[in-house]
Amino acid sequence: ETGVTQSPTHLIKTRGQQVTLRCSSQSGHNTVSWYQQALGQGPQFIFQYYREEENGRGNFPPRFSGLQFPNYSSELNVNALELDDSALYLCASSPQGGGEGVEQYFGPGTRLTVT
Amino acid sequence: AQSVTQLGSHVSVSEGALVLLRCNYSSSVPPYLFWYVQYPNQGLQLLLKYTSAATLVKGINGFEAEFKKSETSFHLTKPSAHMSDAAEYFCAVSEGGGSYIPTFGRGTSLIVHP
Numbered sequence: 071e072t073g074v075t076q077s078p079t080h081l082i083k084t085r086g087q088q089v090t091l092r093c094s095s096q097s098g099h100n101t102v103s104w105y106q107q108a109l110g111q112g113p114q115f116i117f118q119y120y121r122e123e124e125n126g127r128g129n130f131p132p133r134f135s136g137l138q139f140p141n142y143s144s145e146l147n148v149n150a151l152e153l154d155d156s157a158l159y160l161c162a163s164s165p166q167g168g169g170e171g172v173e174q175y176f177g178p179g180t181r182l183t184v185t
Numbered sequence: 186a187q188s189v190t191q192l193g194s195h196v197s198v199s200e201g202a203l204v205l206l207r208c209n210y211s212s213s214v215p216p217y218l219f220w221y222v223q224y225p226n227q228g229l230q231l232l233l234k235y236t237s238a239a240t241l242v243k244g245i246n247g248f249e250a251e252f253k254k255s256e257t258s259f260h261l262t263k264p265s266a267h268m269s270d271a272a273e274y275f276c277a278v279s280e281g282g283g284s285y286i287p288t289f290g291r292g293t294s295l296i297v298h299p
Contacts, residue, residue, distance in 0.1 A: 074228070112189075112275050112289030113229070126286050160228055174287075176221075176228035 072097055074163050074177035082183045083151050091146040091180045093161030101125070102144040103174060104136060105160040113160055119144055148182075156184045187212045187278045191290035199298050204248075204263040206293045208276030211257065218259040219277040219287065220250055229275065235259060246270070271297045 075094045083089050095102050101120045105113035115128035119138035133149040142163070148155055158181050162174035192207040210216055217236050221229040233244025240252040250261045259276060273294050279287040 110194075110291075112277075112291050114289075115286050118286065128286070162229075173219075173231050173234060176230070178226070178228045 074161060074175050076159075076161050076177040076180050078180060079178070080181045080183075082185065085151055085153060085184055087151050088147065088149045089151060089182060091148075091159050091161075091182070093144045093146070093163075093177060095142045095144070095161075095163035096175050099163035099165050099175070100142050101164045102138055102142065103162045103164070104144070104146045105162065106130070106155075107158040107160055107179070108154075109157070116146070151184045153184050156182060158182075187216065187280050187288045189276050189278050189288055189290035191274075191276050191293050193293055194291065195294045195296060197296040197298065198266045200268055201265050204261070204266045204270065204295065206261040206274050206276075206295065208250075208259045208261065208290060209257050210259060210276070210278040212278055212280050214280050217279040218250075218252060219279070220244065220248070220259075220261050221275045221277065221289075222246075223273040223275065223292075225272075232261070232274075266295075266297050268297050268299065271295055 074096050077092045103118040104116040107113045116130050117127040118125045122138045135147045138144045158179040160179045161177045164172050164174045188211040190209045219234045220232040223229050232248050233242045235242050235252045243249045248263045273292045275292045276290040277287040
């Protein structure tokens with residue numbers, strides 16, 4: 071069973087640029103969630119996708135957007151990058167629509183640095 | 186609204202000593218509670234979860250946590266620390282009734298001395 075994978079592992083971008091991060095969910099999982107983890111902080115929920123539809127969103131501006139594909143892999147896009155966007159971006163997948171109490175399986179993350 | 190407070194950003198113990206990591210939550214409905222561990226440069230791994238069954242929850246690697254509704258706490262313990270337990274630990278709470286959107290605490294770094 072393949073776990074959650076993310077690419078790239080590290081990324082350096084300049085303020086104002088756009089970035090796309092990718093996530094492959096664990097086999098059999100139809101729900102993907104994205105989190106931002108700033109240095110020394112806990113993960114902050116960005117949004118969740120269930121069967122290619124957004125299924126919940128945290129307190130992040132519209133320049134954070136996402137997609138989920140028919141194979142349940144997902145992309146996180148961030149436009150007009152700001153210095154505060156520098157963080158570890160985590161993807162997590164879960165089965166059964168990611169319902170109450172369902173465990174999430176996390177990928178290793180993408181470390182984004184904005185200069 | 187749900188929230189999580191983890192008391193102590195760093196906890197230092199000697200190898201073989203008791204580990205106690207504190208977590209208090211706020212929730213307007215019966216919560217689901219989780220403990221995750223994060224090793225350097227890795228994602229989060231679930232240690233254990235409480236989903237309204239037994240109040241004492243046993244997890245992986247010898248960890249356990251007890252749900253205490255009266256104290257709104259879900260502290261994580263391990264009887265004997267091992268060097269390999271050194272990591273960042275996160276408590277998370279999720280309320281029911283909709284899409285699963287957990288709130289994480291700020292984390293506690295566990296340091297284990299030989």
